[in-house]
Amino acid sequence: MYHSKISGLGYYVPSNVVTNDDLSQLMDTNDAWIQERTGIQERRHVVKGDGDTTTTMGVKAAQVAIERAGIQKDDIDFIIFATLSPDYYFPGPGVLVQRDLGLSRTVGALDIRNQCSGFVYAVSVADQFIKTGMYKNILVIGSELHSTGLDMTTRGRNVSVIFGDGAGAAVLTREEDLTKGILSTHLHSEGQYAEELSLIAPGMGKRWVTDILAENNPEDVSYFPYMNGQFVFKNAVQRFAEVIMEGLNANNLQVSDIDMLIPHQANLRISQYIQQKFKLTDDQVFNNIMKYGNTTAASVPIALTEAWEQGKIKEGDTVVLAAFGSGFTWGSVIMKW
Numbered sequence: 001m002y003h004s005k006i007s008g009l010g011y012y013v014p015s016n017v018v019t020n021d022d023l024s025q026l027m028d029t030n031d032a033w034i035q036e037r038t039g040i041q042e043r044r045h046v047v048k049g050d051g052d053t054t055t056t057m058g059v060k061a062a063q064v065a066i067e068r069a070g071i072q073k074d075d076i077d078f079i080i081f082a083t084l085s086p087d088y089y090f091p092g093p094g095v096l097v098q099r100d101l102g103l104s105r106t107v108g109a110l111d112i113r114n115q116c117s118g119f120v121y122a123v124s125v126a127d128q129f130i131k132t133g134m135y136k137n138i139l140v141i142g143s144e145l146h147s148t149g150l151d152m153t154t155r156g157r158n159v160s161v162i163f164g165d166g167a168g169a170a171v172l173t174r175e176e177d178l179t180k181g182i183l184s185t186h187l188h189s190e191g192q193y194a195e196e197l198s199l200i201a202p203g204m205g206k207r208w209v210t211d212i213l214a215e216n217n218p219e220d221v222s223y224f225p226y227m228n229g230q231f232v233f234k235n236a237v238q239r240f241a242e243v244i245m246e247g248l249n250a251n252n253l254q255v256s257d258i259d260m261l262i263p264h265q266a267n268l269r270i271s272q273y274i275q276q277k278f279k280l281t282d283d284q285v286f287n288n289i290m291k292y293g294n295t296t297a298a299s300v301p302i303a304l305t306e307a308w309e310q311g312k313i314k315e316g317d318t319v320v321l322a323a324f325g326s327g328f329t330w331g332s333v334i335m336k337w
Helices: 022-023 031-040 054-069 092-100 115-131 152-161 190-198 209-215 229-251 268-278 296-309
Strands: 003-012 017-019 042-046 078-082 107-114 139-143 167-177 181-189 260-263 318-324 329-336
Touching: 003 054, 003 115, 003 181, 003 296, 017 022, 022 031, 022 078, 031 268, 054 092, 054 139, 054 167, 078 092, 078 115, 092 107, 107 115, 115 139, 115 167, 115 181, 115 190, 115 318, 139 209, 139 296, 167 296, 181 229, 190 229, 229 268, 229 318, 229 329, 260 268, 260 296, 296 318
Parallel strands: 078 107, 078 139, 260 318
Antiparallel strands: 003 167, 017 042, 139 167, 181 329, 318 329
């Protein structure tokens, strides 16, 4: 039996920094209001025409991860791409990565649509493929381009101030030392609340492209993201705590054994709530939402990469990844670095 481990990490964010004060020029908001509710100070947005897409950002992050893994791009056996903002309605960005990386092999490519939990789900899927011996090196990417699909007016401010663009990537590699690598993953969903954090159009069931074009209603908000913020917050703090404890219990670990918790960067207040609940120190939790906002499927790999780059994750550390988001979906990954 094999284990999988993360052998390489990388991330990419656009160079264009958008501050809270910048947003106040577009909508009725201000820096104090945004920081008080979310902890966000700035985020990155692509600049139209600069060539950044969900796929290209993912490729740039992947190239760094592959180099750091010490392998060649053609050593990649499989690609898993997590996003809610694909370049096209179809095909998904996984195959575009296979093309744009210039892989000589026609490896499989899988797209994951689990929004904020996407990277955690993708890591879990990759871990299973490696455990069975089917693949040796799997490229996992989380990438999002939110900025071009947000309602950047006062009407949409409760959602639009939160999200940013960026990508993170990891190479998962076969590890024969069973004391290292990913120990377990834990995934959940609760679809009864699907519409509490959603983007309805275009969608075959309710708001398909032909309906939107026929009505051409400038007040139609069904193609902008909707979030019931307080309800999502209440569910997030509950599910974060549950799924972290589930992972610890499955491996006979205590909260005190956590060396680094990388939570999905949804809202700094959620991370702080979990930190206080578990009585973790600032050195045991990594947050970077202040700089990047919520980058959905990209947030965990970006944060994980930055924490590792800053020397906050060392060999032998117990690292916990946790995410909660639209669906609702949530999950955790427990690993020994």
